[in-house]
Amino acid sequence: MSQLQERVSLASLAKGARAEIVGLDETGVPTPLEAGELERRLIEMGLVEGAKVQVLHEGFPKRDPIAVRVDDHTVALRRAEAQAVMVIPAGDEA
Amino acid sequence: MSDQSPPKTSPRIALVGNPNSGKTAVFNALTGSRQKVANYAGVTVEKKEGLFVSPAGTRVRIIDLPGTYSLRARSPDEAVTRDVVLGRMQGETIPDAIVFVADATNLKQNLRLALELRRLGRPIILALNMMDAAEKQGMAVDASELSAELGMPVVGTIAIEKGGVQGLLDQIDRTIQVAETEGWVGSQAECGWSEPSSHDLRDYHREVERILGRAVQVPPKPHGLTRKLDSVLLHPLLGLTILMLVLFLMFQGVFSWAKYPMDLIDAGLSGLNAFILDSMADGPLRSLLTDGIIAGVGTVVMFLPQILVLFLFIQLLEDTGYMARAAFLLDKLMGGVGLHGRAFIPLLSSFACAVPGVMAARVIENRADRIATIMIAPLMTCSARLPVYTLLIAAFVPNKTVLGGWVGLPGLVMFCLYAAGIVAGLLVAFVMKRTVLKGDREPLLMELPAYRMPRPKNVGLALLDRAKAFLTRAGTTIFAMMVLVWFLASFPAPPDGATDVAIRYSAAGAIGHALAPLLAPVGFNWQIALALVPGMAAREVVVGVLGTVYALSDTGEALHNSLGAVLAQSWSLSTALALLAWYVFAPQCLATLTVVRRELNSRFWPVAMFVFLTSLAYGGAYATFHISRWLLGE
Numbered sequence: 167m168s169q170l171q172e173r174v175s176l177a178s179l180a181k182g183a184r185a186e187i188v189g190l191d192e193t194g195v196p197t198p199l200e201a202g203e204l205e206r207r208l209i210e211m212g213l214v215e216g217a218k219v220q221v222l223h224e225g226f227p228k229r230d231p232i233a234v235r236v237d238d239h240t241v242a243l244r245r246a247e248a249q250a251v252m253v254i255p256a257g258d259e260a
Numbered sequence: 261m262s263d264q265s266p267p268k269t270s271p272r273i274a275l276v277g278n279p280n281s282g283k284t285a286v287f288n289a290l291t292g293s294r295q296k297v298a299n300y301a302g303v304t305v306e307k308k309e310g311l312f313v314s315p316a317g318t319r320v321r322i323i324d325l326p327g328t329y330s331l332r333a334r335s336p337d338e339a340v341t342r343d344v345v346l347g348r349m350q351g352e353t354i355p356d357a358i359v360f361v362a363d364a365t366n367l368k369q370n371l372r373l374a375l376e377l378r379r380l381g382r383p384i385i386l387a388l389n390m391m392d393a394a395e396k397q398g399m400a401v402d403a404s405e406l407s408a409e410l411g412m413p414v415v416g417t418i419a420i421e422k423g424g425v426q427g428l429l430d431q432i433d434r435t436i437q438v439a440e441t442e443g444w445v446g447s448q449a450e451c452g453w454s455e456p457s458s459h460d461l462r463d464y465h466r467e468v469e470r471i472l473g474r475a476v477q478v479p480p481k482p483h484g485l486t487r488k489l490d491s492v493l494l495h496p497l498l499g500l501t502i503l504m505l506v507l508f509l510m511f512q513g514v515f516s517w518a519k520y521p522m523d524l525i526d527a528g529l530s531g532l533n534a535f536i537l538d539s540m541a542d543g544p545l546r547s548l549l550t551d552g553i554i555a556g557v558g559t560v561v562m563f564l565p566q567i568l569v570l571f572l573f574i575q576l577l578e579d580t581g582y583m584a585r586a587a588f589l590l591d592k593l594m595g596g597v598g599l600h601g602r603a604f605i606p607l608l609s610s611f612a613c614a615v616p617g618v619m620a621a622r623v624i625e626n627r628a629d630r631i632a633t634i635m636i637a638p639l640m641t642c643s644a645r646l647p648v649y650t651l652l653i654a655a656f657v658p659n660k661t662v663l664g665g666w667v668g669l670p671g672l673v674m675f676c677l678y679a680a681g682i683v684a685g686l687l688v689a690f691v692m693k694r695t696v697l698k699g700d701r702e703p704l705l706m707e708l709p710a711y712r713m714p715r716p717k718n719v720g721l722a723l724l725d726r727a728k729a730f731l732t733r734a735g736t737t738i739f740a741m742m743v744l745v746w747f748l749a750s751f752p753a754p755p756d757g758a759t760d761v762a763i764r765y766s767a768a769g770a771i772g773h774a775l776a777p778l779l780a781p782v783g784f785n786w787q788i789a790l791a792l793v794p795g796m797a798a799r800e801v802v803v804g805v806l807g808t809v810y811a812l813s814d815t816g817e818a819l820h821n822s823l824g825a826v827l828a829q830s831w832s833l834s835t836a837l838a839l840l841a842w843y844v845f846a847p848q849c850l851a852t853l854t855v856v857r858r859e860l861n862s863r864f865w866p867v868a869m870f871v872f873l874t875s876l877a878y879g880g881a882y883a884t885f886h887i888s889r890w891l892l893g894e
Contacts, residue, residue: 190458196700197700197703198626198628198699198700198701198702199702199703202457202458204703205458206330206332206456206457206458206461207334207703207705208705209458209461209462209465210329210330210372210461211329211369211705211707212368212369212465214461214462214465215462216469222487222490222491222494223490223491223494223495223588224496225494225496225588225589225591225592226496226497226499226500226589226592226593227496227592227593228592229496230591230592231588231591231592231601231704233490233494233588233708237368237369238365238366238367238368238369238478239366239368239369239707239708239709240486240490240707240708241705241706241707241708242584242587242588242591242601242704242705242706242707242708243703243704243705243706244591244703244704246703247703247704247705
């Protein structure tokens with residue numbers, strides 16, 4: 167199941183997809199926040215290297231925002247900011 | 261022990277925790293109703309302070325600080341939490357100890373802040389709240405291991421259960437005892453806190469994982485019920501449909517459930533009125549009591565049940581965890597007009613009253629997003645406009661059912677008025693975000709808490725706060741306005757041999773006549789013009805003033821019925837519709853303008869708000885008046 171896959175962003179995952187976070191990179195994400203702030207907020211929400219995530223729900227329209235299971239809790243975020251979360255997919259839920 | 265002389269000052273404890281950790285429930289469990297809400301000096305953040313006597317007999321003062329994920333403080337609320345625990349808050353002494361409330365079912369997310377707080381070097385007690393839910397999920401917490409690893413006492417609490425905070429109370433006593441024998445940590449204690457970088461946050465996170473690995477066993481799949489519920493409630497189409505149904509149910513509830521208590525209040529007021537009429541001789545004082553105070557203030561107090569039902573819904577949505585889902589569901593749609601999903605909460609509160617709505621906009625950290633939300637908050641129909649809507653609808657809209665008998669026509673009209681406000685608000689936001697308030701949207705990063713059963717005690721205490729605030733307002737601002745209006749409407753007395761109604765000769769009549777030409781193009785007569793003046797202080801006063809102006813001495817429902825009948829005779833339907841349209845935008849609320857000035861710390865925005873709302877109201881009423889005249893051939 168966990169063969170070595172390429173890093174993708176959390177924003178590209180579809181509903182049901184599971185993944186593990188391998189890095190945070192906020193460059194290129196449009197945000198009104200100062201540099202480094204988005205990264206800190208993501209960590210505060212538990213979106214940090216090593217966390218196991220699964221996309222549980224998608225908003226409407228354009229499947230945005232997404233609700234992501236992060237270890238023991240659920241976090242809602244937009245796909246725009248989810249671009250800063252790099253993950254390695256771990257296969258869809260059975 | 262308890263007969264020892266008490267310490268010179270009661271120890272002060274601060275409650276700190278993440279949002280959704282059940283901190284307020286712990287606060288309520290500790291203090292019961294011995295709490296008061298005030299404001300911190302210089303800022304508008306609410307300060308909740310309470311008092312309790314510990315089992316050993318010490319009086320302890322406790323403050324409930326706004327929930328936060330870190331002391332980095334991203335919003336004014338979070339800045340209060342940071343400044344109070346760091347002792348930087350002006351006018352506040354640094355707390356002697358901290359009770360950190362953590363959601364036991366979500367320790368990985370919660371304990372990071374405990375590590376951050378530990379750096380403050382002050383006594384901390386970790387309260388693992390919602391232990392019952394954690395145990396039900398099969399979590400096993402080794403409290404002594406956790407305590408040893410964190411270096412702070414750990415107690416389990418079930419804030420919503422009787423006796424569920426006993427362990428915490430005992431621990432507070434032990435902490436006080438230790439501090440009193442060893443001396444309280446002075447305010448000059450070494451504070452090792454500095455704003456954490458992303459490296460620090462990662463370190464905290466790893467440390468929490470290490471500690472939890474030793475002290476807590478977590479089963480693989482918790483929150484099964486929440487996930488199942490969310491698969492329906494967060495479904496793109498089903499979820500939005502349910503949200504609309506919830507809102508519709510809320511409006512129906514406001515009208516049908518509140519009817520019985522409103523009838524009771526009405527009966528009470530009528531009885532009081534009859535008693536005064538029987539027991540007092542006719543004269544100015546009797547007139548002031550019956551025509552001025554009972555008719556005026558009484559009509560406003562009548563709406564207490566409706567306001568409470570509305571706040572009950574908002575509180576339930578908040579306590580169950582549904583409010584965050586609503587923000588999730590609406591984020592993309594609201595993003596279409598440039599608003600943040602979190603703007604939903606202040607906007608929903610604005611349906612009760614724009615003042616708490618504007619204050620709730622603090623949850624939006626970005627200033628441009630916040631201004632946009634605040635500017636449209638008054639367009640959400642607040643409960644103070646309900647009396648006006650109710651009166652005019654009862655007078656002018658036939659009580660028929662439509663759509664196959666499922667929906668009452670009055671209810672439908674009411675829904676349309678609410679919808680008109682919402683649509684106007686979204687349009688205004690759309691225009692503002694593309695012109696004066698450009699910029700990227702604040703990110704949406706929000707926990708979706710597990711669903712919880714709301715607790716009657718917490719809901720009850722919150723409603724009690726609301727009722728107190730409303731009645732205080734009715735007893736002060738509105739009371740004063742009513743006396744003033746009665747005075748203006750009664751003096752000077754009509755000359756001998758006057759042919760017209762007495763009020764035409766009064767000061768109020770003069771003001772109404774002076775304003776009337778300005779409002780004539782939108783179909784308002786001088787009575788309406790007059791009523792809009794005191795309506796500046798409180799919108800709902802308009803009904804009372806119309807009652808006084810049309811010289812009626814009935815109260816409550818009777819006033820409504822008879823005033824409605826009088827209005828139906830003396831106004832055209834177009835005038836009534838124009839007034840309804842005016843009230844959709846209703847610029848006349850001093851309280852809202854004041855709070856906007858305070859919240860945004862700006863003179864420009866409240867003035868801008870007044871100008872644009874008045875223009876919208878005038879334009880809306882003008883268009884409504886002329887279109888309906890044309891359609892109805894009046």
